[in-house]
Amino acid sequence: MIPRTLFSDEHEIYREAARRFIETEITPFHADWEKSGVVPRELWLKAGAAGLLCTNVPEEYGGSGAGFLYNVVLAEELGRAGATGPGFVVHSDMVASYILTFGTDAQKKKWLPKMVSGEMIGSLGLTEPGGGSDLKALRTRAVRDGADYVINGQKTYISNGQLCDLVVLACKTDPEAGAKGVSLIVVEADMPGFERGRRLDKLGLKAQDTSELFFRDVRVPVTNRLGEEGAGFKMAMHKLAQERLIISANSVAVSEAALGWTVEYTKERKAFGKLIADFQNTRFKVAELAAQVQSARIFVDRCIELAMAEKLDSTDAAMLKMLTTELQCKVVDECLQFFGGYGYMLEYPIARAYIDSRVRRIAGGSSEVMREIISRRIFEG
Numbered sequence: 001m002i003p004r005t006l007f008s009d010e011h012e013i014y015r016e017a018a019r020r021f022i023e024t025e026i027t028p029f030h031a032d033w034e035k036s037g038v039v040p041r042e043l044w045l046k047a048g049a050a051g052l053l054c055t056n057v058p059e060e061y062g063g064s065g066a067g068f069l070y071n072v073v074l075a076e077e078l079g080r081a082g083a084t085g086p087g088f089v090v091h092s093d094m095v096a097s098y099i100l101t102f103g104t105d106a107q108k109k110k111w112l113p114k115m116v117s118g119e120m121i122g123s124l125g126l127t128e129p130g131g132g133s134d135l136k137a138l139r140t141r142a143v144r145d146g147a148d149y150v151i152n153g154q155k156t157y158i159s160n161g162q163l164c165d166l167v168v169l170a171c172k173t174d175p176e177a178g179a180k181g182v183s184l185i186v187v188e189a190d191m192p193g194f195e196r197g198r199r200l201d202k203l204g205l206k207a208q209d210t211s212e213l214f215f216r217d218v219r220v221p222v223t224n225r226l227g228e229e230g231a232g233f234k235m236a237m238h239k240l241a242q243e244r245l246i247i248s249a250n251s252v253a254v255s256e257a258a259l260g261w262t263v264e265y266t267k268e269r270k271a272f273g274k275l276i277a278d279f280q281n282t283r284f285k286v287a288e289l290a291a292q293v294q295s296a297r298i299f300v301d302r303c304i305e306l307a308m309a310e311k312l313d314s315t316d317a318a319m320l321k322m323l324t325t326e327l328q329c330k331v332v333d334e335c336l337q338f339f340g341g342y343g344y345m346l347e348y349p350i351a352r353a354y355i356d357s358r359v360r361r362i363a364g365g366s367s368e369v370m371r372e373i374i375s376r377r378i379f380e381g
């Protein structure tokens with residue numbers, strides 16, 4: 001293996017702690033949460049107390065200021081363990097990250113300390129029933145009325161939707177202005193007119209409370225807007241690169257885990273008097289996948305370096321997201337095959353990884369949209 005060079009001893013100590021937390025506080029209960037469709041609030045408080053939430057938030061806003069790499073470590077460890085229920089990544093790397101980058105000092109002081117402790121859970125509300133790929137076509141409307149906005153609209157597929165205490169919501173403040181008419185406004189869940197809809201019944205990610213959200217005449221102070229009015233589309237595009245990077249870090253960790261389970265299993269299971277691991281087909285296929293996963297890992301690590309230097313370009317992030325998530329789906333599918341019938345049984349992590357992986361090619365921007373972004377740079381320069 002080509003060694004990873006990004007992480008210090010402190011990161012590795014944190015990785016151990018995150019792994020232990022997942023092993024004791026998440027894995028033993030995950031199957032129950034998959035039945036209830038949501039993780040308990042107490043888990044968030046425990047994760048906050050263990051220092052696992054919003055590690056890039058500086059000390060003045062209640063965080064450790066440890067930095068983005070710690071969030072990467074957590075995303076990888078959650079992926080490796082198949083812990084798809086807790087929406088920590090959306091909370092820390094998307095919602096808190098928007099507030100941290102674009103919020104005023106007062107906004108950061110108001111929301112971030114509670115997000116670090118797990119007392120407040122964040123959601124990101126971009127997608128609507130009418131479409132998610134074309135963000136500038138969204139229809140949720142925020143109309144200025146004195147010192148408030150009055151918000152009406154609907155969002156769907158929102159991660160952490162049943163638990164969230166605040167939503168960074170994409171709204172149209174000027175329907176005539178296209179992309180320049182989109183603003184991001186923080187809606188707090190106790191504001192009158194905010195309603196949670198159904199917890200959606202999904203193919204996978206069964207313990208994740210992905211939901212519909214409704215906004216009926218929700219009155220939100222203008223001081224809850226992030227950044228300038230009309231700057232929401234630009235802000236979302238900027239943040240999507242980081243979102244896609246963290247999805248990719250998680251994705252490669254799942255692929256590596258799937259390869260690990262497969263090697264372990266095929267070295268024990270026999271057919272025709274031979275270990276499955278001794279069939280050339282197994283060895284060649286796993287070798288091929290391992291080479292592809294290693295190259296994806298190196299691509300992820302290089303993009304992390306660029307992101308930390310504020311130099312990750314959105315096209316490179318799109319390439320990374322397309323490549324790693326397509327690879328994840330291929331790896332879990334091809335690895336599952338070596339488990340035979342057991343691979344179809346949900347008690348095996350490979351079966352759960354198979355159903356949980358599919359969404360990666362859709363959420364956070366579909367592979368087709370990634371191709372569109374990439375081809376624009378290639379053909380239009």
Ligand SMILES: Cc1cc2nc3c(=O)[nH]c(=O)nc-3n(C[C@H](O)[C@H](O)[C@H](O)COP(=O)(O)OP(=O)(O)OC[C@H]3O[C@@H](n4cnc5c(N)ncnc54)[C@H](O)[C@@H]3O)c2cc1C
Nearest residue numbers: 124125126127131132133157158159362363364365366368
């Ligand atoms: C489990 C889950 C969790 C999610 N969590 C969140 C969340 O927390 N917050 C949030 O805001 N959203 C969330 N989403 C929404 C997700 O980001 C969207 O589903 C995604 O962006 C695609 O939008 P859409 O579903 O409306 O598909 P559409 O926009 O209707 O697109 C459907 C398909 O059309 C094709 N297509 C679309 N545009 C193009 C194009 N330009 N060129 C070629 N083909 C194209 C693609 O194949 C695409 O998959 C989540 C979704 C899921 C399933």
